[in-house]
Amino acid sequence: MIKTRIAPSPTGDPHIGTAYSALFNYAFAKKNKGRFILRIEDTDRTRLVQESEQKIIDSLNWLGIKWDEGPFKQSQRLHLYQKEGEKLVKTGAAYYCDCSPERLDKVRKQQRAEGDVPRYDKKCRHNPAKNLKKGSFVIRLKVPEEGETSFEDLSRGKISFKNKDIDDAVLLKSDSWPTYHLAVVVDDSDMGVSHVIRAEEWLSSTPKHVLIYNAFQKKLPVYAHLPLLRNPDRSKISKRKNPVSLSWYKNQGYLPEALLNYLSLMGWSMPDGREKFNLREFIDDFDFSRVDPAGPVFDLKKLEWLNGEWIRGLENRKLVDALLEYTKIDEKQISKVLPLVRERLKILSEFDNLTSYFFSEPAVEKAEIVPRTKTPTETKDVLKEIGETLSEIGRWSKGDIEKALLSKPQETGWSKTELFQTIRYIETGSRATPPLFDTLEVIGKEKSLERIQKAIRLLNQ
RNA sequence: GGCGCGUUAGUCUAGUGGUCUAGGACGCUUGGUUCUCAACCAAGAGAUCAGGGGUUCGAAUCCCCUACGCGCUACCA
Numbered sequence: 290m291i292k293t294r295i296a297p298s299p300t301g302d303p304h305i306g307t308a309y310s311a312l313f314n315y316a317f318a319k320k321n322k323g324r325f326i327l328r329i330e331d332t333d334r335t336r337l338v339q340e341s342e343q344k345i346i347d348s349l350n351w352l353g354i355k356w357d358e359g360p361f362k363q364s365q366r367l368h369l370y371q372k373e374g375e376k377l378v379k380t381g382a383a384y385y386c387d388c389s390p391e392r393l394d395k396v397r398k399q400q401r402a403e404g405d406v407p408r409y410d411k412k413c414r415h416n417p418a419k420n421l422k423k424g425s426f427v428i429r430l431k432v433p434e435e436g437e438t439s440f441e442d443l444s445r446g447k448i449s450f451k452n453k454d455i456d457d458a459v460l461l462k463s464d465s466w467p468t469y470h471l472a473v474v475v476d477d478s479d480m481g482v483s484h485v486i487r488a489e490e491w492l493s494s495t496p497k498h499v500l501i502y503n504a505f506q507k508k509l510p511v512y513a514h515l516p517l518l519r520n521p522d523r524s525k526i527s528k529r530k531n532p533v534s535l536s537w538y539k540n541q542g543y544l545p546e547a548l549l550n551y552l553s554l555m556g557w558s559m560p561d562g563r564e565k566f567n568l569r570e571f572i573d574d575f576d577f578s579r580v581d582p583a584g585p586v587f588d589l590k591k592l593e594w595l596n597g598e599w600i601r602g603l604e605n606r607k608l609v610d611a612l613l614e615y616t617k618i619d620e621k622q623i624s625k626v627l628p629l630v631r632e633r634l635k636i637l638s639e640f641d642n643l644t645s646y647f648f649s650e651p652a653v654e655k656a657e658i659v660p661r662t663k664t665p666t667e668t669k670d671v672l673k674e675i676g677e678t679l680s681e682i683g684r685w686s687k688g689d690i691e692k693a694l695l696s697k698p699q700e701t702g703w704s705k706t707e708l709f710q711t712i713r714y715i716e717t718g719s720r721a722t723p724p725l726f727d728t729l730e731v732i733g734k735e736k737s738l739e740r741i742q743k744a745i746r747l748l749n750q
Numbered sequence: 751g752g753c754g755c756g757u758u759a760g761u762c763u764a765g766u767g768g769u770c771u772a773g774g775a776c777g778c779u780u781g782g783u784u785c786u787c788a789a790c791c792a793a794g795a796g797a798u799c800a801g802g803g804g805u806u807c808g809a810a811u812c813c814c815c816u817a818c819g820c821g822c823u824a825c826c827a
Contacts, residue, residue, distance in 0.1 A: 332827080333826050407752095408752095429825095454823095458824090462825040463825055468826080489756090492821075492822075493754055494823095517820070525820075555762075556762090558774095564775055584820065586761060588777085590776065632790090694785095698785090706784095710785065714786095723787080724785075
């Protein structure tokens with residue numbers, strides 16, 4: 290049975306990297322008719338953020354990534370890690386260490402000063418700690434002094450480390466809580482995780498995990514390290530240089546389908562090169578042989594484009610529903626203006642800005658009304674004529690508005706652009722909107738005429 | 751510093767020894783459509799496949815070295 294998991298730490302706002310990792314774990318599990326687990330790794334009590342766990346759950350739900358088991362919480366499995374930690378000491382794979390943080394710090398500083406690699410000096414390994422007082426000792430992994438530890442990574446091949454380069458890492462902290470290294474192995478093993486798919490930042494600590502599996506005489510999972518998402522400067526993606534919080538993407542109005550789609554394109558590609566596809570298609574075609582281990586730069590521009598593609602491809606009904614969360618106007622009003630802006634929407638949150646003039650008076654400035662080649666008086670006269678013409682329209686439809694206005698450029702001697710842009714501006718306060726006649730139709734006859742009168746009054750001042 | 755991973759256009763990528771005079775996408779430029787914007791269509795600029803050595807009849811593709819980038823180097827994950 291193939292089993293994968295996503296194991297985020299509840300230390301803040303759910304991260305884009307978590308979504309990325311969850312997506313690939315989920316896809317791989319589903320592709321192989323396996324199961325996908327959610328596990329909350331809350332062993333760092335100092336960085337714990339209370340609401341974070343719920344936010345992780347909400348984010349995954351928003352993305353549409355469903356877990357088959359969990360959520361499990363490591364904080365509720367403490368006895369297990371403690372028991373397993375002790376077991377390692379008994380079998381000689383680990384040892385107690387009562388070195389103080391101060392000593393550790395001193396040792397490291399000295400090593401650094403001498404140009405050595407900062408690492409635990411194995412004092413307690415060679416001179417066993419005695420009189421272990423509760424809360425004052427840790428359990429450390431006894432890494433072999435010689436030989437090497439290697440493993441097979443699904444997208445990188447064989448990776449090996451010399452044992453002498455691996456630190457005797459802490460497995461159980463002095464507060465009896467496990468570190469990641471112990472907890473991850475105990476849990477993955479206990480939960481039957483067959484494939485550990487996680488970010489590249491874990492690559493260097495994998496040999497420790499392999500050693501622990503060996504010490505437990507448990508079967509090793511298959512490892513696959515995903516590339517690290519990058520900032521534009523190629524450093525690991527971070528808050529300061531790139532939006533990373535999933536709630537930001539949600540608030541901006543990125544569709545979960547589009548975000549997932551974009552994330553799929555990070556280090557992976559469809560066999561046929563197709564770039565717009567849904568989660569189901571990703572699952573169907575997913576294969577680790579197509580994962581490129583080089584770290585991709587996260588490009589908001591391309592995400593935006595993809596989001597636009599998804600918005601344009603959405604059924605009207607669904608788009609309206611999605612929009613409900615991003616605007617104050619009601620469903621009926623949304624439906625009315627949506628046809629005019631749907632192909633102009635890149636993110637849902639710009640909907641109100643694109644449609645504000647339909648529902649409230651646009652800000653129009655006198656100086657902006659008159660075209661460069663015309664005088665205020667000429668403009669006023671033309672607007673009066675336009676107003677009269679429009680007021681005579683019986684059925685206020687774009688077709689009739691067009692019929693009424695199409696001959697106007699010729700009659701007034703204004704160019705089409707000048708005339709229509711002037712009208713557009715006084716009606717919407719903007720020079721870039723959907724087609725004028727459509728826009729006027731939706732604004733309505735009464736309001737359209739009012740705005741013309743208002744512009745004339747402005748010019749009279 | 752040590753260890754590990756990586757390196758095809760600004761960015762995401764295709765490519766697994768000959769079909770590559772390196773293909774696609776985003777972005778950019780130009781043109782078409784047009785009352786503006788967007789969408790759409792078309793065209794274009796942009797990569798000596800990091801550099802250097804090999805292997806081979808032949809290398810973006812295999813090997814080695816160098817450079818550069820990134821990650822890890824905590825009683826954090």
